[in-house]
Amino acid sequence: MPERHSLEVIWPDGRRSQVQPGQDWLQAAAEAGYAIPTGCLGGSCGACELEVNGQLVRACIATVPASPSGRLLLEIAVDPHW
Numbered sequence: 001m002p003e004r005h006s007l008e009v010i011w012p013d014g015r016r017s018q019v020q021p022g023q024d025w026l027q028a029a030a031e032a033g034y035a036i037p038t039g040c041l042g043g044s045c046g047a048c049e050l051e052v053n054g055q056l057v058r059a060c061i062a063t064v065p066a067s068p069s070g071r072l073l074l075e076i077a078v079d080p081h082w
């Protein structure tokens, strides 16, 4: 059975947690104690958008990707100045 390495996730507020690739982002966030903002939960409103290592993802419909570096840096994709 192939080994699945857990990844270190650095959340937008600076907290860190260990997450398994393939896990739901919203569940991973809940376990880390971080609240991803949500709206539709269906992938259409964009409220849950995060940047994961610079790639835009909609957390409600995405899962944690594998990362060769073993680490994922998350940022809130919403522009705070609009």
Ligand code: FES
Residues within 6 Å of the ligand: 037, 038, 039, 040, 041, 042, 043, 044, 045, 046, 047, 048, 049, 058, 059, 060, 061
């Ligand atoms: S909550 Fe609307 S796109 Fe994710």
